[in-house]
Amino acid sequence: MSKRGRSDVAEDLEAPLSKKPAPSPSPTTTPPSESSQPDLHALLDFTSLTTHPEISTRFDQIASSLLYDYRISITNGATVTEFEILELECYLHKVGCHEDPFTRGAEEQRKSGLWYFHRAPRRFQPSTSQVTRAPTAAGGYRGGTRKGLDITFGSPLLLSSPYFASSSTTKPPSTAPPSTTTRGGVLFRTIRRVKDQKLISGPSLLVDEVLRLSKADSISQLVDTIWGGNISAFSPPSSSPSFMSLQRMSDPKKSTPPPRIHKSPRIGLDLSHPETTASMTHPRVVYVTKQYRYFTNPHLLVANGRAHTFLGVYLECDKNSELSDDEAAMSQELVRLTGLKGPTVSKYLDEYKAGYRSDKLTSFIGAKGKGASSAPATLLKMMGCLDRLAH
Structure with missing residues (x-):
């Protein structure tokens, strides 16, 4: 289905695969060198960004x-446990330029570089002006299966937590004021323990x-008692x-090709929110398709979101005419990259193509x-x- 293409999505970040050669599914870029890569602290500040392409590139x-x-x-x-990050998602609500209605409106997200454990959400309402309606107050920490952990971004980085009492051995808090118009965060979805690869x-x-x-x-015991209120990341x-x-890795193995992102x-x-309409300009319709989930090692991500993983890899492969024009080659490459079985790949392809042939968006609204x-x-x-309606 090479006729499709998403113009509002930045080029996929990729690095060479360490496995057997295969047709390159999309244009590639090598990971930026350490000297050219902006510091993560600076990347978390979205103050100067005003367009979707700028923000998408910053997410990348x-x-x-x-x-x-x-x-x-x-x-x-005395125990230190380290984890690699394998999967994450980006969310940002910035008034006037990137009003993602799926972003949580937590008070912690007004400042950057903080750990944010999910609370009962306060959703942003669609805005047609530069003034966003005041969100409702967030509740307590999420429990059960609805827990989550972000690192916040949007405003200039806070060097130390305002919730932690200053002392002669701690850095002073940043003087940068919290943002009143910008809230965002990176949700961590999958990590891998370094010592045993769990x-x-x-x-x-x-x-x-x-x-x-x-x-x-509990989360409240962790944050308030064990951490003493310090949520600086x-x-x-x-x-x-x-x-x-x-922690930035002090000696990453540069000789080993990094996994593709x-x-x-x-x-x-x-699109089940009652205010959602079947309009391609409705904020929820706009943002539900945004490719703001990033992951490596797709064959390992079998516990959650297998269809999302398949879709991301498929859309990537579909940019390569050698694959998009050869159904057998496409299926083989999807099996190799995702770890899904052949029949599952065939079923998923059929479902996506069935949707692509339809223009009945109302079937998915409300x-x-x-x-x-x-x-x-x-x-x-x-x-x-x-995808069809967008083109």
């Missing part, structure tokens, strides 16, 4: 930095692992025996679209339909 840069150069480090006394996949299980390693019974307190931080629409989003993200057939048909 942040994802590349986190997936290639950083690890999540959890310290509890995969922790899914936002809730990821938080469970943080709690387990920190010996905390970059400036852990020297006086606390337990903290979590993002793939992109797809984000997991868990649909109550009809409830749960689309967790139903592979519905998701792929919806994305196919939206």
Whole structure:
């Protein structure tokens, strides 16, 4: 289906595969060198960005930095556990230029570089002016299977947490004021423990692992008691025996080709909100297809979002005419990259193409679209339909 193409999506970030050669599914770029890659601290500041292409490119840069150069480090006394980041999603609501209605409106997201454990959300309403309606107050921390962990971005980086009491051994808080118009975050979805390669996949299980390693019974106990209110991701307190931080790898293995970074629409989003209309300009319709999910090693991501992973890899491969014009070659490459079985790949392709042949967006709006993200057939048909209507 080479006639399709998404003009509003930046080129996929890729690096050479370490496995057997295969047709390149899309234009490639090598990961930026350490000297040319902007510092992650600077990348988290979206103050000067005003257009979708600028913001999409910045998401690409942040994802590349986190997936290639950083690890999540959890310290509890003398025990330090490190994790590679394999999967993440970006969310940003910036008034007047990137009003993503799926972004959480938490108070923590007014400042950058902070750990944010998900609270009951306060959703942004569609805005037709430069003034965003005031969101409702966020509630307590999410529990059960609805837990999640972000690092916040949008405003200039906060060097240390305002929730942590200053002392002679800690850095002073940044003087940059919190943003009143910008809130954003990177949601961590899958990590891999470095020492034994154990995969922790899914936002809730990821938080469970943080709690387990920190010996905390709840998020509130972790944040308020064990961390003493310090939620800075970059400036852990020297006086606390337990903290979590993002650590840049001091000696990454540059000789080993890094894994390719793939992109797809984000997991868990649909068009079931009662205010959603069947218009291609409605904010939810616009943002549900955005390829703001970034991941490596797609064959490992089998616990959640398999259809999203398939879709991202397929859209990438479809840019290559050698694959898009050869159904057998396309299926073989999708099986190789995703780890899905041949019959599953064939079924997923059929669902996407069925949606692409349809122009009935109303089939996925409101109550009809409830749960689309967790139903592979519905998701792929919806994305196919939206791709057709976008062109």
